[in-house]
Amino acid sequence: MQIVKSLERADLKLSFVNADATQARTLRDLQPGQVRLTARLDGHDEAVALAPQDAAEAREIGVALANLAGTVGAKNLHVAANGYAAALAGAASAAHWKDTRFRGVAFTAAETPQLHLEGLGDAEQARVQAVLAGMTFTRELVSAPANHLSPATLAREARTLERCGLDVDVLDTEEVKARGMNLLAAVAAGSKDGPRLIRVTLPARGECQKVVALVGKGITFDTGGYSLKTAQGMYGMKNDMGGAATVLGTMRALADLRELVPEGVEIRAYVAAAENMVGPDAMRPGDIYRAANGKTVEVTNTDAEGRLVLADALAVACDEGATELVDVATLTGAKITALGSDMAAVFSNDRDLVTRLQRAADAAGESIWELPLHQPYLRAYQKNTIADLKNSDGNPAGGSIKAALFLSQFVTRPWAHLDIAGNAAKEDVATGWGVGTLTEYVLNR
Structure with missing residues (x-):
């Protein structure tokens, strides 16, 4: 998964809600670290997660997001701003990794999903x-x-x-x-x-x-x-x-x-x-x-x-x-x-x-x-x-x-x-x- 500065379009968008928000109460049993698909629209899919309270939760969300992207076939992912963008980005990218070098048909660079995170600074991105x-x-x-x-x-x-x-x-x-x-x-x-x-x-x-x-x-x-x-x-x-x-x-x-x-x-x-x-x-x-x-x-x-x-x-x-x-x-x-x-x-x-x-x-x-x-x-x-x-x-x-x-x-x-x-x-x-x-x-x- 490639971390990018911007996307022309996103086919999977992740937003966040606070645990005590009205929207969160309508998403029954949504737990910290989980990502839930909420809408499948003509141009893109939408997902939601509780806003992470620490880096550990952000990493869980990153892994869940990578899994969801694989399930729905998303190639361009947009993540709304949160306080732990670097942790989420690293976990999502690591979770997506697969070794296809020894398969009959290898994975190509063109198939690599792109991930854009609002609020991820240049220094943070370089380190990740x-x-x-x-x-x-x-x-x-x-x-x-x-x-x-x-x-x-x-x-x-x-x-x-x-x-x-x-x-x-x-x-x-x-x-x-x-x-x-x-x-x-x-x-x-x-x-x-x-x-x-x-x-x-x-x-x-x-x-x-x-x-x-x-x-x-x-x-x-x-x-x-x-x-x-x-x-x-x-x-x-x-x-x-x-x-x-x-x-x-x-x-x-x-x-x-x-x-x-x-x-x-x-x-x-x-x-x-x-x-x-x-x-x-x-x-x-x-x-x-x-x-x-x-x-x-x-x-x-x-x-x-x-x-x-x-x-x-x-x-x-x-x-x-x-x-x-x-x-x-x-x-x-x-x-x-x-x-x-x-x-x-x-x-x-x-x-x-x-x-x-x-x-x-x-x-x-x-x-x-x-x-x-x-x-x-x-x-x-x-x-x-x-x-x-x-x-x-x-x-x-x-x-x-x-x-x-x-x-x-x-x-x-x-x-x-x-x-x-x-x-x-x-x-x-x-x-x-x-x-x-x-x-x-x-x-x-």
Whole structure:
């Protein structure tokens, strides 16, 4: 859905009424966030909603409007003025997204509905469109099947961000090994494609004083390795690079909003990309590898691979001068059990960082919930091994917490971990979750 400054004509018009207005009383049971079709005229359709009282209600209206537009076949939408035009515009545009690239007949630009909102300022529109561009980039990456998106093709997709003025560097298999990233190399060893470390940089305006690192898990497909998943558990594992897609989409959004990034702050995205496959060179349960920061890890479960690639990427980001880090990953099924798919889990070693992330999520209309880094749980990864750490203790209880504690052993700076398992795709539809939160987090440092 394209947000436009004006329309020659609208075939669906949305107006608002106050909850206590006479018109509202005649619209029986109209609830906040709902959109109701009220008239089908020769030239256009008309719909009404209760005036939103906050951004959350406006987002609900945006989604409902997009659904109604699809039902009635509207291509030109006009929305009356309200106090939350940006939130409504973003939600409506995001809700309309569909990936038709792999259908026999693809969706064309001419079929894209146009959306005009009274009262949406130029600055607001630019910010909404930048985030939507980032979300679209993220959703297309997450939606692509594994035979179209491997670590190599993910790196090529990341290089397209150079057209937006970002710097992109890619380390291949030999360079990854030379950098000491043996955990990332081990996860990728069963795949013919090999690993990639992708670094995308938005340089600071003026002298660089802070480096914010956004680190994404980029498992383009996860069989579980020799700790093989079930058939049902393996389906959908093309989405296991949702964290990588989120940080790359955030960089796409920030490229358009670079003038709003605080002066002196450099933003870097690190993506550790690999396929977790079975093969003659694949890692085995019991193998031990040395991470980029020198710690050794015994692989007790090859299906706990995401924390391995993230560990190396976090260590490298710290070594390269990151002053603050946020990693994003579809990491644990235990997170879905704890929080479902509407909210992400956040873990952190820094109280101020958590507070800023929570504010950013609220501003973006996304939900995060802090879970504790309960240090005694780490002992389960330290005992009964000849290495410094195990990557799993085989006990699902507290699994998200223990995975976060594992990651904490590879950071030396203020750090937060966002577990977005269940958030990156819902009902097999990529969501773009997290791009809004991370964009707000960077812009409002």
